[in-house]
Amino acid sequence: MTSPSVDTTVVRIARSARKAALTLQSSPVGSINNALAIMANLLVSEKAAIHAANRKDLAAAATKNLSSAMVDRLTISDKTIASMVRGLLEVAALSSPVGQEYERRVRPNGLEIYKLRVPIGVVGIIYESRPNVTVDAAAICLKSGNAVILRGGSEALHSNLALVKLFRSALIKAGLPADAIGAIPTTDRAAIERLLKLSDYIDLIIPRGGENLIRMVTETSVIPVIKHYKGVCHVYVSAKADMGKAIPIAVNAKVQRPGVCNAMETLLLDIALPLKSRMKIVNALLENGVMLIGDPETRKLSPAVRRATVEDWKAEYLGLRLAVRTVKGVAGAIDHINEFGSHHTDTIVTESAPEAERFLREVDSSSVMVNASTRFSDGGEYGLGCEIGISTDKLHARGPMGVDDLTTYKWIVKGNGQVRQ
């Protein structure tokens, strides 16, 4: 149950955001770009205020025994600020799809009908820890003409509120409504629950964080949610693979940045791949410090491979640990991925075009690759210019989501007095 004051605050923020969204949808993209540039300047000129707010969060963190990795993510250094500034200017330089007219048709009765690309309206972002998400996410939402409501992690509350305060003043300086960016000024979890019921004011919820947060949001929300629960990404090495590609791809997919959602979590080896090739790939991973957990076939390749259970096929380790399974050809790989994967990103390594085509067609994931590392599954790498999140849902947007994915359309119908018979 929500306390009356939290309730009032959340409803007020959501209602103001809806009002701001209606103004924003008619605002020129020039004003929006201007607000982003002003915010970039404010981040530099007002950095003392940001550091002061961040120190409050860091002091609170020190009393809570957070891991050094979490403290690191929480810290706003001058380098963090420089990266936020760069992000803002990159987003400002992107083109906006808003206003595009498409799928035009003239009906036999003379009606002219087309779709007009428009902002979604109000986007709620619920995320954990990293304060730079506050600036990045708000910038992408604004760029596509949306108002945004931010609810960051409780550890970063002071930092987030300081950043939002600056961004709101940038909006005012650019002649736009400050309420186009709202932040929930409380760590009270009831505020999230309340927010997720306000479908009259909020059009889309994007949760970013651990699986528990995302499940809670999905189960509570009556507003559409775009999300990915986790990234259980696969690399399948076919007997027809070029091992000169397979080994670097497998090592890169696991080792280059193991803590992220597009890192490989399960390696699938074709039973028809020569024993020597399978040993080479397993040893390359072991040499890179990866702990391997495998099926009986894989355990024959090295005594270092531990025994896997069915839980390992579903696991997102997010570290230097990897499940390895031997499968019967591309059909076996596809069955394994469609049964145990998370529909995120999966790669086949093969020199056979028919095998690659089958894998691309039958693997039911948001990104399916041939002869490339799963680590490429990313808005920047796909050329979207930025990324608001990754979707493993099938509705609206799938895979990395950029500015265009935060827009929708309305049907425009122009007549001359037509009535229906």
Add this chain to the structure above:
Amino acid sequence: MTSPSVDTTVVRIARSARKAALTLQSSPVGSINNALAIMANLLVSEKAAIHAANRKDLAAAATKNLSSAMVDRLTISDKTIASMVRGLLEVAALSSPVGQEYERRVRPNGLEIYKLRVPIGVVGIIYESRPNVTVDAAAICLKSGNAVILRGGSEALHSNLALVKLFRSALIKAGLPADAIGAIPTTDRAAIERLLKLSDYIDLIIPRGGENLIRMVTETSVIPVIKHYKGVCHVYVSAKADMGKAIPIAVNAKVQRPGVCNAMETLLLDIALPLKSRMKIVNALLENGVMLIGDPETRKLSPAVRRATVEDWKAEYLGLRLAVRTVKGVAGAIDHINEFGSHHTDTIVTESAPEAERFLREVDSSSVMVNASTRFSDGGEYGLGCEIGISTDKLHARGPMGVDDLTTYKWIVKGNGQVRQ
């Protein structure tokens, strides 16, 4: 709480549909079209079985005091069968977007990246009464390569199961998996609740029916839902309107078929419209048997106009009853519609291009029209060839939804051994 047997049945149907969907996504569109044509033939050759099943439902209805309108909707006449046959053949003749490749780009590292249009997977349709929806909805889902799970109204259970049985045999005859069409064979409401939690097997839920059903589905589902709660459609008549268009449009939007979601529910009259014009439009509606409920300004136009409350601005009457309000120009109309409307379909009648442009831009609805009746908001009228439903949500699809809207995309990435730096 679900009983074990209902639970087992629903999970079995959903799991079989998922499996069928994986087969279907690789099946040629020729086989799908063939299944639709076979089903059209079976509807005619097996019509005795359909009528027999329908008689069971009608007999049960007779004991329940259903309204004659509901009995009418429930009845499968030879005319109903002919209309289903026509629908099947029309859907078979549509082109399929599945397999289209678009947004292709080659990145500086040589990766070739594009989007491939694919079926969504498994679609659940939850609907009330009309058995013809069973055939129409299944046909549209199949055409776009999706498996479908149908849960129709309990009054139509026997009719629906008979139609699904035929459709499954048509699938087998076309060499496709019968489980691509599943029906929940029970009227137990717990079955719906169970279905709405099966996000591992079902990708999209489309509820069609009354507002209560749709709210229940939205609140219970952890699967994405596309829906419209209701259609509170507006016609705004500007002082710059041609009354020779305004009167026929207002009468058509209300009277031509008052029980449907794209019929007008509120008429907005510009205060600057001459009194005589306003009286003309009000009298035309009264002469067509429409009961009017209005604000004080409107009540001056005729003693027949009853007093409106704020509830009337939100009401979906679905009958020959209409709310009428006087507003200050296009700005007043836009404010009213964005506050009280249901984001379905709204029309301005005006000869002023700038006024029309402002209305089209600022009204936040799925269809926005100039000088045309709201009754045109329909998949067939928009040239989609068919309609699986209307969305007032902003995600994925907005307004009338056709075959294309039951597809999504996956990202295809083709490399030559690239790894991420």
